[in-house]
Amino acid sequence: MAGLTLRGIHKAFGDTPVLNNIDLDIADGEFLTLVGPSGCGKSTLLRIIAGLESQDRGSISIGEASVDHLRPHERGVAMVFQNYALYPHMSVFDNIALPLTMTRLNLFERLPLTRHLSLRRRRVMDEIARDVRAVAEQLRIENYFGRRPGQLSGGQRQRVALGRAMVRHPRAFLMDEPLSNLDAKLRVHMRGELTELHARLGVTMIYVTHDQVEAMTMSDRLAVMDHGDILQLGTPTDVYERPASIAVAQFIGSPAINLLPARVGASGQIELLGRTLPIDARNAPTPELMVGVRPEAMRIGSGPCAITCRFRRRENLGSESILHFDLAASPAVAVLCRVGNDTPIPEGEVTLAFEPRDCHLFDGKGRRIEVESRDAAGSRDLRRVGDLR
Template sequence: MPTITFNGVSKSFGANTVIKEFNAEVPDKDFLVLLGPSGCGKSTMLRMIAGLTEITAGELRFDDTVVNDLSPKRRNIAFVFQSYALYPHMKVRSNIAFPLVMDNFRWWHHIPIVGGLARRAILKRADVAEKVDAVAAMLELTDYLDRRPKALSGGQRQRVALARSLIRDPAVYLLDEPLSNLDAKLRSQMRAAISALHARVRKTFVYVTHDQVEAMTMGTRIIVLNDGVVQQYGTPKEIYDRPANTFVATFIGSPPMNVFLAEAGADGLRVGDHVLPGSRDAAERVISRGSAMIRLGVRAEKIAIHPGDATGENLIEARVAVVEHLGAETIVGFALEGTEGVNVVGAASTSGLFYARLTGEVPLSVNDPCRVGFALDAVTWFDHASGRRVEL
């Protein structure tokens, strides 16, 4: 059960570098999630851990052992693929037991007829049958052992793929977007099942996804990737509360963090045509950094929104563009009045909008005037030029 260490790991395909120099240490028994948009390099990183893709530069260690040149089998890993990769002609029992069969396979088993007899003999062995039954019971597959994959639902097939990875008791489990083919209800059920499985087996899991809900609910640590560059490595809470830059801020969260562009002046921080009340001290600190421009990040749940006739010193004028009633909460998209570059309210595109998450239903409709506000102590500050988080 190793600690996984990335020491300057990078990967290039010709002149195209898909993973730039990466350093991190993943403690034993962690649930690490590789999170990012499609094409960011997360599956490539997973395949490098598995030994299916060569590392261009740097070292990958399992504890004190450099595994760059070790074959996948010698790394003692299990890989769960996005497409399940089940053998359609085999029953569930045979699919689950397949890794044990291959461990006991010999060269003469490739001889016609001999191979079939050998596989059946291995499957009937008491130790193999006992392991299959135990893993099937763990994943609630006992009633399906004599069925073929075509007779199973998507969630059941995914559990068979997990069972097959469990059977050899590997040191590291690698999962490449295993829930992407499932509907919303099954995804929720399988998230809980995989989290429970991690708690039960107490091994290191490395999980690839572009779904932030999976990352935030399942991972103990998250690596956020974009264009081959690691943007942030930390716990879900650290990444949500203290995003390292504006990419992480706007990628994590649903709706994502609002990022307002502000200019510091003698009267305070100005966002569009509005001066944020009580922001003079913050404006002075911004100017002391050498630039009058700053970006303010505010989570949707930290924003208060009121009808247009509401009064209060901390409220600024806006207009409702989107209202999404979700039952227990309502998402309201709004544009600040007087802000340049914002699309016409009610247009198909929502670029330039900001969002508030409110409890219950709210008496607002599209195109209604409104007034919004947030406390400055709820703000995360980002450098205007680099987009990196800064402390004021």
């Protein structure tokens, strides 16, 4: 096992920049997720770490040693791909054993006719079989050794791909959207399996996904990426509770955060649609701001902060509902509210309330700024600036 260090990683395809001087430190044994929309550069960064792509500038170290000059199989990492990349003509056992046979047997010993001629080959193959069985027992796929990939379900094929990576005992696992081809129920199951696998192995894992639920539920830390930059790096709780920018706030959280236009009044407090909020923003860099409030922080009724909306429709999620509103003062602005299914459905105009401490304040460039608010009891709550990367 080993940590990874990335310094100044830059990559462009022709005149199009893909990664912009990425700096990243990944601790030994950490589960770090690169999350972001399609085309943000996360898969390219993973392939550069694996050695499948070369960076234009920058350096990568695994442990204390630079790996920039090493080929993929020399870096001590194992990659699990989105499409599993299993050999369809080979059995499950042979697919898992392949990395070991390629490294432990020489070219002559890998020829089919030598299996009866080489004593060393038989001894090595016995050792490989023990290693494959040990990994298969951890993944509960030892009963599928004689099958081929086409005879397996998606979840079983994913376990075989994991087994082929695990049997090498790599210093780090690299996973490129490995669950995206599975159905919703199986994705939930495999999320739990991967989390438990990481806990058992204690190995460094770098995971790429565009699914924020995967990123939030599995990671020790996550790096939110967009347009080749890391927008924010932190624990799932930190990124959710203190998004560093509007882009992060909109991507992390489902449904997406509500954004309401506001300004700093003469008193230094926030003015939102004609109402003064108990939030001191006199240190804001610009008078025009955006107030972000997550749908789960909204409630129907009165409160220290409130807006008037018109009900549009309800989205039933079973145990809860997402209520869709239009802002009364600006119908083009949509407002969402997450409520329990026992909440009466409103009609016409309705007041939505939220607490000052649930507000996220962003400047004219979309960056989080520090605000000071007071709750209903008058106590102070300092909302600090999120780290920009």
